[in-house]
Amino acid sequence: MQEEQHPMTSAARRATITDVARAAGTGKTSISRYLNGETSVLSPELRERIEAAIAKLDYRPNQMARGLKRGRNRLVGMLLADLTNPYSVEVLQGVEAACHALGLMPLICHAANEVDMERRYLQLLTTYRVEGVIVNALGVKEELLQTFSLGGIPVVLVDRSVEGFVTDMVGLDNPKAVALATRHLVDEGFDDVVFIVQPFKRVSSRRAREAAFRDTIGALGATGSTIVLDLADAAPALAAIDAHLRDAGANLQRVALFAANAPVALRVALHLKERYGVDWQQRVALMSIDDSEWAELAGMTTVRQPTYDIGRRAVEFLHERLERGLERGPEGARMPARECLLPGELVVRSSTRRKLSPGT
């Protein structure tokens, strides 16, 4: 009844290590050794038989069983707050590449901006016994993460820290990046800068960027203010922006808008276009952190984050901790929390180049 057109066992279940052993006329141990690269302790002849059997049966070791036995399944959890944000996708690319290089498999969880999803996914990751987690979340709290740490599962934070919780974290060097951008604006002759940021919530980077903005503006002796824009209800903030623009125009001030990230920048740009028409760029200068794909098209100045490297570093941090945990006992993985702050790169485009001589 078995049709053997293809080299594998028809439409039945996959071959197991036992099947291979039988086909190769040997024991499971030798197969296991072959799989784990203990190639030196195998007679060339047996080795060939094993290779043949594996090929014939199209055998693939079952990672689940393997993980169960070894205690580690090479799975690492990657929790992303919002894949809609190009930042996340880019970080992800770095994470994937690094994981691949290290033989790890990222289990990607996309919370789609739902705080409740974050919690559920984190719990789920726990049931799959991931060896570590990389977290870029919106509302995760310390206690949730403690579960991992206490269980000996390393946690690496991306882009934001979590209050009351110390671990490795990697992200943009916000102070430097914001200072760079702000200084650029002032240098270009803008004497009134409006920083636009989402409600801080639990997101430390938002707060950090805003603080850096105020510091820099103060140090430069320029005029600056902050407007908080909630993407779920942007009207009030947009009205505030309009008002500010109107007043500044009356005072002959040159104002620049500085968005704290790409989603905010897009929302603001859409509003400006709607309000001032297609040539809104002639009327108001907009820049942002995050160099999204449309920035070039819109000719908008940005600060490009080293997203790929951020992802890569996050995995490296994780990997180092995993290694440590292996060498010493499970309790010996103690190691001070590290922080990796990568520099942003200013990408100057037409939106912030001086167009009008001051006072005109």
Next chain:
Amino acid sequence: MQEEQHPMTSAARRATITDVARAAGTGKTSISRYLNGETSVLSPELRERIEAAIAKLDYRPNQMARGLKRGRNRLVGMLLADLTNPYSVEVLQGVEAACHALGLMPLICHAANEVDMERRYLQLLTTYRVEGVIVNALGVKEELLQTFSLGGIPVVLVDRSVEGFVTDMVGLDNPKAVALATRHLVDEGFDDVVFIVQPFKRVSSRRAREAAFRDTIGALGATGSTIVLDLADAAPALAAIDAHLRDAGANLQRVALFAANAPVALRVALHLKERYGVDWQQRVALMSIDDSEWAELAGMTTVRQPTYDIGRRAVEFLHERLERGLERGPEGARMPARECLLPGELVVRSSTRRKLSPGT
């Protein structure tokens, strides 16, 4: 030596079902029963003890072990060719939501446009014994997918079919969508439409869209041509576009550019901006399939794909096959391949609204 500050077993390994059984003063079987909702056959008293023990130990069943025993681990593979393409992210959202609702866990694999990665990831999915796969790939061939089908693992294709391989597939209704868009252009008075598409390669949807374009243009008696643009080497195609635009201008023809998807549209838009300046939209009309986030900002007409539903349907297809496979024997999952073609929605923006009276 054990510090019991937190309710769980210090920094050691996670609690197992045996631990819970011991803590509850019962056998593993009862715990298992409790976990699997066989709640009716448990005395209320025992039930409470179990609940308490689980809470106290912060016990989480190990999915790996569970999968090993049951033969199914609720994992489904999701292979994505390019997360950089917003289309993919949107489809993913649908997939995730549907999976979550059905108790499935998507294992997301991002091939980053590397055909070789696709192959590797597909093999990897096999080792994790996913119960099914949803594939949106660039270069996977029939043989690779056969491995899954023959192994009794359902495959659902998204957006594109694979030559010589029959399975469920879900995507945009390309003929209708392209016809809708093309007719719109002609209605708006464009008498020369250029369709721009990436090299067909193994991507069936590209071919389908181009064919639909030619059919529609022919049926409408309008002038149309196709330019193939390779994102990795766009110069020739862009030059061809320039030439076409020049010639058409000389002949007083109104030409519209129709990009087959968002990445192409972006590349073309960038070129046009570079060539014609910030008011390039005044000179040439551009539309595209895929309603990317910058389309609104650029005022570009698009065909919006029902991405979320595409993802959802894909999971539903998969789920139905999984159920079938359970009821009847593993061989009884036979079921004709289905195709779900969802309609696109025309989003008209300023880019294609008549600006010049013909012949001016």
Next chain:
DNA sequence: TTGTATGCGTTATCAC
């Protein structure tokens, strides 16, 4: 150099 036996955490089969 090779094979046997045991256990990883869970579910399923069968007794009680």
Next chain:
DNA sequence: GTGATAACGCATACAA
């Protein structure tokens, strides 16, 4: 109602 016990597929200590 409840609880031993045998698998699931694999790795490993140990024996041969």
